[in-house]
Amino acid sequence: MTSSKGPVRHIVLCRFRSEVAASSRLAFFEQIRRLGEIPGIAFTNFQCGPNVSPEGYGMNFADGFMMDFASRDACFTYLAHPVHRAIGTRLIEALEGGVHGLLVFDITLDNHEKPEGKTRPVLHQHGDARSPRAAQPHD
Template sequence: MISHCVFIRFRPEISRARRDALFAEIDALRHTLIGIVAVYTGVNVSPEIGMDKGFAEGFIVDFDNAGSRDAYLMDPGHQKTGARLVAAAVGGGNGILVYDLDTGHCLVRQAR
């Protein structure tokens, strides 16, 4: 499984309603694209003050495999929403951090 993690520094003038609408657009893609397992959106809730480096909101899309993720990246709906996210971010693309994690190949250590 691929976890596609996207963190955003929204420009201050971007309203809560606009942010929520952008996240809803991402969530809606799970109804039209094959291979999306789950979509999570929201604000950073970490108690580690400042560690988010200003990336205070974001989303994670879980895909069943890299091919599904790649199809999502090429999807016109994703590209339109992505362009709107870039426009809403501080510094455009510099205000967005993307990190994909192949959770099928992660080393899992369990607490004792």
């Protein structure tokens, strides 16, 4: 991301250790959701939960969360906050392989409206080099 303008979706996928109970996973996500109550941290559309995709391409990332920030700067404010860093440290300790059990992906969201019932064309199609199945079209 090169611009601080425009909204950002922050996506985090987690590969928890097998002994970490579902209730503990949800407790982490609730702590993260509550970061939005801290003055100076602002995000919307927080969602969390287990991977329910039937495609089988989740690479064992079985849980995750995402939220939207008004800008890249707002996302950076969240990332730099000491409470976020403390929760992140505990979260990494609960993941299989530590930091290798974490995938963070931020995308810039479009600001324009799309006509109802239509989507934009995919500009750059790419397949997953690990699997020939990934090159097949998806719904």
